[in-house]
Structure formats: C-alpha cells, structure tokens
Amino acid sequence: MSAAGVAGTDGRVLRARGHRTRARLLAAGAEVIATQGLHAARVDDIVEAARSSHGTFYLYFSSKEDLFEELVTEVAGEVRTLVAELPTVSDTAKGRAGLRAWLDRFADLYEARGSIIRAWTEAELSGEVAGHQGEAVLGDLVGTLATRLRLPRRAGLDPGIAALALVTMVERLNYYANTRQLQATRDELLDVLVAIFGAALFGRDL
Amino acid sequence: MSAAGVAGTDGRVLRARGHRTRARLLAAGAEVIATQGLHAARVDDIVEAARSSHGTFYLYFSSKEDLFEELVTEVAGEVRTLVAELPTVSDTAKGRAGLRAWLDRFADLYEARGSIIRAWTEAELSGEVAGHQGEAVLGDLVGTLATRLRLPRRAGLDPGIAALALVTMVERLNYYANTRQLQATRDELLDVLVAIFGAALFGRDL
Amino acid sequence: MSAAGVAGTDGRVLRARGHRTRARLLAAGAEVIATQGLHAARVDDIVEAARSSHGTFYLYFSSKEDLFEELVTEVAGEVRTLVAELPTVSDTAKGRAGLRAWLDRFADLYEARGSIIRAWTEAELSGEVAGHQGEAVLGDLVGTLATRLRLPRRAGLDPGIAALALVTMVERLNYYANTRQLQATRDELLDVLVAIFGAALFGRDL
Amino acid sequence: MSAAGVAGTDGRVLRARGHRTRARLLAAGAEVIATQGLHAARVDDIVEAARSSHGTFYLYFSSKEDLFEELVTEVAGEVRTLVAELPTVSDTAKGRAGLRAWLDRFADLYEARGSIIRAWTEAELSGEVAGHQGEAVLGDLVGTLATRLRLPRRAGLDPGIAALALVTMVERLNYYANTRQLQATRDELLDVLVAIFGAALFGRDL
DNA sequence: TATGAATGAGATTTCATTCAT
DNA sequence: AATGAATGAAATCTCATTCAT
Numbered sequence: 001m002s003a004a005g006v007a008g009t010d011g012r013v014l015r016a017r018g019h020r021t022r023a024r025l026l027a028a029g030a031e032v033i034a035t036q037g038l039h040a041a042r043v044d045d046i047v048e049a050a051r052s053s054h055g056t057f058y059l060y061f062s063s064k065e066d067l068f069e070e071l072v073t074e075v076a077g078e079v080r081t082l083v084a085e086l087p088t089v090s091d092t093a094k095g096r097a098g099l100r101a102w103l104d105r106f107a108d109l110y111e112a113r114g115s116i117i118r119a120w121t122e123a124e125l126s127g128e129v130a131g132h133q134g135e136a137v138l139g140d141l142v143g144t145l146a147t148r149l150r151l152p153r154r155a156g157l158d159p160g161i162a163a164l165a166l167v168t169m170v171e172r173l174n175y176y177a178n179t180r181q182l183q184a185t186r187d188e189l190l191d192v193l194v195a196i197f198g199a200a201l202f203g204r205d206l
Numbered sequence: 207m208s209a210a211g212v213a214g215t216d217g218r219v220l221r222a223r224g225h226r227t228r229a230r231l232l233a234a235g236a237e238v239i240a241t242q243g244l245h246a247a248r249v250d251d252i253v254e255a256a257r258s259s260h261g262t263f264y265l266y267f268s269s270k271e272d273l274f275e276e277l278v279t280e281v282a283g284e285v286r287t288l289v290a291e292l293p294t295v296s297d298t299a300k301g302r303a304g305l306r307a308w309l310d311r312f313a314d315l316y317e318a319r320g321s322i323i324r325a326w327t328e329a330e331l332s333g334e335v336a337g338h339q340g341e342a343v344l345g346d347l348v349g350t351l352a353t354r355l356r357l358p359r360r361a362g363l364d365p366g367i368a369a370l371a372l373v374t375m376v377e378r379l380n381y382y383a384n385t386r387q388l389q390a391t392r393d394e395l396l397d398v399l400v401a402i403f404g405a406a407l408f409g410r411d412l
Numbered sequence: 413m414s415a416a417g418v419a420g421t422d423g424r425v426l427r428a429r430g431h432r433t434r435a436r437l438l439a440a441g442a443e444v445i446a447t448q449g450l451h452a453a454r455v456d457d458i459v460e461a462a463r464s465s466h467g468t469f470y471l472y473f474s475s476k477e478d479l480f481e482e483l484v485t486e487v488a489g490e491v492r493t494l495v496a497e498l499p500t501v502s503d504t505a506k507g508r509a510g511l512r513a514w515l516d517r518f519a520d521l522y523e524a525r526g527s528i529i530r531a532w533t534e535a536e537l538s539g540e541v542a543g544h545q546g547e548a549v550l551g552d553l554v555g556t557l558a559t560r561l562r563l564p565r566r567a568g569l570d571p572g573i574a575a576l577a578l579v580t581m582v583e584r585l586n587y588y589a590n591t592r593q594l595q596a597t598r599d600e601l602l603d604v605l606v607a608i609f610g611a612a613l614f615g616r617d618l
Numbered sequence: 619m620s621a622a623g624v625a626g627t628d629g630r631v632l633r634a635r636g637h638r639t640r641a642r643l644l645a646a647g648a649e650v651i652a653t654q655g656l657h658a659a660r661v662d663d664i665v666e667a668a669r670s671s672h673g674t675f676y677l678y679f680s681s682k683e684d685l686f687e688e689l690v691t692e693v694a695g696e697v698r699t700l701v702a703e704l705p706t707v708s709d710t711a712k713g714r715a716g717l718r719a720w721l722d723r724f725a726d727l728y729e730a731r732g733s734i735i736r737a738w739t740e741a742e743l744s745g746e747v748a749g750h751q752g753e754a755v756l757g758d759l760v761g762t763l764a765t766r767l768r769l770p771r772r773a774g775l776d777p778g779i780a781a782l783a784l785v786t787m788v789e790r791l792n793y794y795a796n797t798r799q800l801q802a803t804r805d806e807l808l809d810v811l812v813a814i815f816g817a818a819l820f821g822r823d824l
Numbered sequence: 825t826a827t828g829a830a831t832g833a834g835a836t837t838t839c840a841t842t843c844a845t
Numbered sequence: 846a847a848t849g850a851a852t853g854a855a856a857t858c859t860c861a862t863t864c865a866t
Contacts, residue, residue, distance in 0.1 A: 182370060
C-alpha cells in the first residue's frame, strides 16, 4: 500500500503532515495496546501517547477498532511475508540451519509485534473485530508449513494438524518468552524448537 | 470445600437456598464468560442467565472479578488434580497408551473448562485479576512434565523449556479444536500429540 | 411511654421477648449512628450490631427513619426533663453552683447522647426526617433559659437571641469536647461556661 | 490561583470555555449542596443545575467529593482572609465598633457560604472527605481570637477554650439566623454578640 | 417471632464518539 | 488539519425494603 493511497476517514488524500500524524497514532496505538492490552487501551491513552487529540484521531480512523484492524493488517502482511520465505527443510545441516534462521526471524517479529498478534487472536475469538484475517493468516502459515516441512505421511497423521501443533508451539514459546513467564535466552529457545521440529520431521533424537 | 464452608461476601454461612443461588450464578457466569469472553460478559447477562438479580449477585460476589476468580480456583483445582495423575511415560506400548489416555482426559477437561482457562490466561496477563494462580498451575504442570517425561538430557536442552513447549502445544491444539478453527476428531488430535511427544521423548519417527 | 404501650409496626402489643429485641435494635442503632454517622449507618450494620436480622428490623420499625425518630424522641424526652430542672440562677455562690451542676449534667447527657443530638440536628435541617421535634426542644430550652436566667433587659437585647447564643455555646463546646477536637477536662469546660454565663448574666468579670 | 493554573482532572490546562463550564459546575454544586445537603446532592442534580452532563462533570472533577473539596478550599481561603483581618479589640467605643464591623463581615460571609461551612463540618466529622482543612481553619480562628481578644487571664481560664466558646457561639448564631430557625435582624444579632463578647472580655454589663 | 434470601430502583463513573472552533 | 470540550449510553455497585419459610 503506497503512502499516496492512504486516506483519512472521509476519503481525502493526505498530505505529508497528515501522514505523519496518522503514523504517530498507529505507533501510539501499537504501544498502548502492547502495554495495557486491547481492552484497557483507551482512545484517550492513544492520543496522549501520540501527542494528538480526540478530534484528530477520528479524522484518520473511524473508530478504535478501525485503528486496530489497520495494525492487524500491517502485522498480517509482515507475517505473510515471513511465511512466504519459509525454506524447504531437509534433514541436513544446511536444512536445520535454514530452519533455525527462519525461527530466529520469527522470534524477532514476535518480539516486535507479538502484543498485536496476541490482541488480535483474542479479539477475533471474542468476535470483537469484524475481519477474520487471523484465521486466514494462520491457515496460510499452517498450509505452507504442511507443504514445506514435508511432514512424513507414513504414520497416517494429518499433516495439517501436525503443522498446527508445531506452529502453535512456536508461537506460544515466543509468547511466554516475551511475557517473561519463561526465562530463556534466544539460543535456548531455538535449540528446543529446532530439536522438536527435527524429531517430528525426521524422527531424529531429541 | 464442604458446602457448610462456602459463604457469601460478608462471611455469612449460607443455607440450602443460598447455596443453590450461588451455584446458579457461578454456572451462569461460566457460561456467559465462555460465550462472550470476560470483558464482554456483563453482570447483567450473568444474572439474567441465572434468572437472578443484581442485588443477589452482589450478595454472593463482591464483583464480577470475584466470581471469575472463584471459577478460576475451581478450574485450577481440577487441572492440578489431573496434573498429579500424569503417568511416568516409558517407551513402551503401555507407556504410550498411558500418555494417550491422560491426553484424552486433558482434552475432556479442556472441552469443559477451556473457555475459563483461556479467559484466565488473558486476564492474568493483562493484570485484570489479582491472583497469579495461572502461573503457578502452569509452573506445576511444566515441572511435573519435565520430571515425569524424562526428557533426554544428552542434547543439552533445557527440560523446562522443552516441557513448556510440549505443554503449550497440547493446550493450543485443544484450544483450536474447541474454537472450531481446527476441524479434527479427538483421535486425530491424540494421534498427533502422542506422535510428537514420542518423537521428542524417545527420538522415534513421527 | 410505658413498655406495655410500645407496639410493633402493625400495632401488635409486644411480649417480653419482642421488647428485648426492639430495645436491642434501638441500642444498636444508637451505637452505629454514633460511630458512623446517620448516613453511613446501614440497616445492615444495625441488625448485625443487634445480632438480629433484616426481617426482624422491619417487624419493629417501618423504616430506618422510624427507628431514628424513635431514638430522637427518647433523647428529646431526656433533654426536656433536664431543661425542666434548670435552676433559677442568681448572682450568688449558690446560684453559680446550681448552674455549674446543671451544666455538668448537660455535659453528661451530651456525652451519652450527643451523637444522636448531632445527627438529629443535621437530619432535620436537610429535611430528611419528618418531625420537627428538634426545633420544639430547642425552643423549649431557649425559652426556659430566657426566663430562668433573668437576662438583663436594660441593654435592649433580645433575651431569646441571647439565650440561644448561650445555649449553642454550651452545645458546641460539648460537641467539640466529645469529638476530641477540643482537649479539655470537664472542669476546664465548666469553668469557661460558668464564667461566660456569669459575665453575660451579671456583668461580672470573666 | 490564576485561571491559567486551574486544570481538569487529568492536568490539562483549560481554555476559556472550559473555565466557564468548570465554574458553572462549581456554582451549581454549591447551590445544590446548600439546598439539599451534601448527601442528598446527586451529581445528576448538579449537572442539571449547571445545564451540563455527567461526562463533562467528570472531565473537571474526579468525584462529587472532589468538587466539594474544591468548594471547601475556596471557602477556607475566604475564612482565613477574614480571620487575618480580625482587629485587636480594646475596651473603647472604637474597639467595639471594630469588633462589630468584623462580626458583620463574618455574618455576610456566613450568609453566602454558611451552607458549605456546615456541610464541611459534618463531612469532616463523619470522615467522608479526606482533608482536615476544617480543623486547621477552626484552630486558626481560635488561635487568632485567643491572641487578639486579650481574654483576661486572671480568672485562670484557658483562653483557647474560651475563644472556642465564643467562636462557636458566633458560628451557631449565624447558622440559626440563616436557617430561619432564628428570626432576628442583623442588628439584633450583632447586638447580642458584641454584648456577650464585651462581657466576656471586659467584664462589662450585658 | 425470627430469619436470611431476594429484589430493583437509583447512584456513581467510564469512555467512545461527536461538535464547535 | 488540528484541537479539546461536550455528550450520553452503558456498566458497576449499593442498600432500603419485601418475601418466603
């Protein structure tokens, strides 16, 4: 989406200043939601963090949900991009290194955007936001994994379920690492994920 | 907790009718929270579902959060009981059968109580409820798993992290199964979980 | 009012047990009002203090105000009795001693009943209770004082106003003494009151 | 306090319109509290009297008590100013005239602000408001009186108690005059007060 | 005569959104 | 393009009073 294409609520095409203000509000929204959670985040907090005002907020977003969906769309794009770059994983040193590198990038993304991802999951579940980008992105990720990871078929397992199992494991482990409920270094985290992936994929030792 | 020991907000000991009303409110609370989420659930909805009134609600609970914590304590007890019964898993048919049976019971519990567990996780994270039973129960589960599953040490992996990874996988897979984002039979679910556990624990093929 | 004449809300004549319960509620009401003030005093507190119940409360009093008015009537009677015993004050040692003794009894009464008297004043003023016994009792006291104290007429002063001035001084000084805003012994209190009365009445030195 | 320094609940600096609204709410609050008393005064009444709304009310005050404390601070300032201007009273025509003039100003202040003063006294006593400005102001007044009135020491009276006695007399007499429980002209009121003060201070005839 | 459960009107407070400048 | 004042619907919680036993 090019900057020129972004418009305010009423469809006006925005000038430079407008873009900056809009971006400030988005960033403030992300920050406030990360800190306080989606529900506790009040428009008041967001405009204060953005050093803006209520009136201005509604100049750029039609509602609080609107801003949130915008954030989700942003993050969904980033996730899709990352998913597209998931390497085909083979049972070689190179294959493992590629997987580890990819999981490292995922961890980076989660560190930066995890709060949005979490809020998004919760919100979609409770039906508080309209779209269902979440399911789509998740389905995308699971589908790609199921394909690229070449999960063995011989055991009669559903590769979709297995892929989902592994995906959620990755997501949750990053979640706990970011919420400080898990004290672990990035390397320890990746060690465990790669080991379990490896065992699941190639039947290797843990 | 014997019935005689349960009391209203002000410490009164309740009679039979009181107990019934209180139980009705708890059940209604669980149902409404399951359906709408903790935030969207209004006291209004709960008392309506319980065919009771605001005044009565506050006779038994000091706030919506109070009722919720009560529910959480209930569920936490059930989870702890189940955790205590986690078998030691060995690489035998019997060991796998024991694990599968336990995961089946976990799935049952999650089916019945998952909505509370989810709301609880979210609420604790955003600091909306006082206690931290969630972390304690999770730590309990992870610790028990790390011990009983005899995760291999030779790979230099942190057993705590590995146990957490497996636990979250179990929890999330049940989550998606219950929220209908995952269409899978109970058997398909257990197949995948047992397979990944087996691979992680004993280095076997998926 | 004889015990036999006291009845419950519905006009029933009460038996011994009923009388005791009613008395317990009255005493509890006085205590709670003294401690927490009229507004903060909830029926809940009163019945708890009386080790009774809501249902029982409304068996004896038609409302919270009803109990309060009963208390006021009681106190009003005590005040009237005391007022009736106000001695004629002459400018002699005996006259002063009589005045001092009477003020001492007033202080006793205020110590015991001041909280009711205060609540009563406030409530009547804000129109929260129906009756106007307060004004009547005050008028009675002022009238009696104006007569018995033989306030000098020659200065052209209105004896009613002067009597009111002195009465309020007595009431407020006791008030501050009882609310601990004034740290004074009973003797210091009486010294000041007698001195100012004396000066006002007989033009003597303070 | 300059207008620029006054802010809403959240510390925003207000513009002209905001100041007007805030002032309207304060005035309405004073009026409603005067009429109905602190307890009976509902936020609803206040915003209606101010032709404003609930939301606006809480934009400027964090609660009903907050508004009330603001009023009290205002009045406390006025009382302190008046107290500071209490003249040293000597036993001369000029001294009496000065005292009378001061009592006249006190009566004016009480006429305008008495309702606040009364509510304030009651509220502080029952612990419904946080501050204890009342005791401080009263102590101030009593201390100043005790000093400036040169109450005779020879009688062995505590000047603090005597000053308090006189102060309360002034306050209460104004109170009864304003609540229409005392029908008296301003002059009659002042006559009595000056006379009793004079008698107390200089041992003169009433 | 006593009890305690149940009620619901009414009060306070919050906050997304709109309005006026 | 920006601001901040104003709004009011909706949610929580209290408590005097009534009901059922």
